[in-house]
Amino acid sequence: MPSGVLVFGEATEDGKLNPVTAELLGAAQRLGGPITCALLGAGVEGLAQECAGFGAQKVIVVDDPILAEYQGDAYLPPAVRITKEVDPSVVLLPQTMKGRDLAPRLAQRLNTAVAMDCVAIEQQSDKLIAERPAYGGSARARYTFNGSPQIVTVRAKALEPAQARAGAQAEIVKQPAGVTPDQVRTRIIDRRKEKAEGVRLEDAKVVVGGGRGMGGPEAFGQLEELAHILGGAVGASRAVCDLGWYPVAAQVGLTGKIVTPDLYIAVGISGASQHMAGISSVKNIVAINKDPDASIFKASRWAVVGDWKDIMPAFTAKVKELKAS
């Protein structure tokens, strides 16, 4: 009988444990049963103890140079092998670039299904219920699975993380990847980072979001100024990124980044469901929009109807003054 939860942990590019791992392990604890954490990558062995602290009873580490850069073909064989070995009832992966690429292929190799990008999971008698946004965030869908294991990818910052316990012990097992280079059919030719200065969008406590209503790329300077004063970051709607006014890496929303600041200031953004999907857990939204019927206002705690060109300079000046006092 399959039992327990297998969590695929993830390391960040600078070799730390991606915080989403603690969220997955928190969810695993609430589901109940034995918890195994798998860590795949190169240079990830040192993170095993941290996973134990978050409640994993067993950590399977596959630390192998062939996994240095994510490629589905390289990650898949160890992921399939570990899942078969552990024989869990539930498998959790993060909805990250890696998780969203790996999970559907893992599901297919195991003849099962995956519910992608879930924001809530619960166990009801012997069934897992996976809840996820659909229709660009306009709807929520709940799924159950006909087969096993029940695989779910989880949206970052949607679930309560496990609390770290010092001195927690886990059985740590090292395994080779068991992948030969000829099994990896893809080849990475080149990788470039879009340079992000200052606070990372995902970590920012304040995000100033700009939309098509900004009218052009130059106007984003004003948003950057405000973000700088508030120690925050600038985000953008897809319309803005598609127009090339601001880098793709700043896109907030369904197909961009999910952000969770304490305060989101939306300027010239209409509030399409796909944009709101990226800020659905933000409690304090301010919207500045010249259209009194803009749908962003429905989700906003404070609404200012007006042209941003008239509002922003005075607002920024006042914020600066208040910050200084």
Added chain:
Amino acid sequence: MPHIICLAKQVPDPETPASQFRVDEAAKRVIPAPGIQPVPSQFDTIGVEGALRIKDKIPDTTITILSLGPDSSRDTIKHCLAMGADEGVHINDPAVNEADHWATAEVLAAAIQKLAPYDLIIAGRQAVDWDMGVVGSTIAEILGVPVITIGKDVQYENGVVRVERVLMDGFETVEAPTPCVVTVSNELGEPRYPQLRQIMLAARKEVKAWTVSDLGIPTPQNRTKLEALFVPETKVETEFIDGDTPQEKAEKLAGRLREAKLI
């Protein structure tokens, strides 16, 4: 003569205003908004655009559009043909009306095998109804071919596909031998819009209609069950900041944020 198969799903218009978006909770279905026609899923026309850019460079490329769906899905195929694709295949079978993502992938993979040989299969990063993002990769696994997801640029030459992928904080370029599946994202660019002449030409292009039995596979079983579909509640009390001048509104707003200790 490269052969590219583009997957295209018809969906309710994702730009339906929120005020007109309704679900039938008992039937677990979206109620079509009055007067708003279903459309080709956005990332799928972007995929066709990617295929057409290859055809622009290699003119003897054949592009086949493959769609599974009800009668109206033919409109989606016709739209893609009017964009410049060559042939259409419509899998229209009540037996798979309720197909989940895995049953859909199995049917599409069987159709692709029937359309072989093929070099490239292009799918959307996700269909914009359920936003699941699994069918492209699942098909690659069924067919045993490599897959590159979330592409913004797709180049094909001599049995090698080279895809620029969108990462969270940048881009990477990945190569794979064909046949191969590629899924595409909006960063690829705007899909071309059919001109009148092309729409007329497309009327003459062939759309084959197949059922599951034409594919020589048993009707695939669903692996998931949709238990509920609903519109999530958003209850926010909005304060409209008033004032006689923009300056007054702006200062009042800043004051509110200070009171709430947000700045």
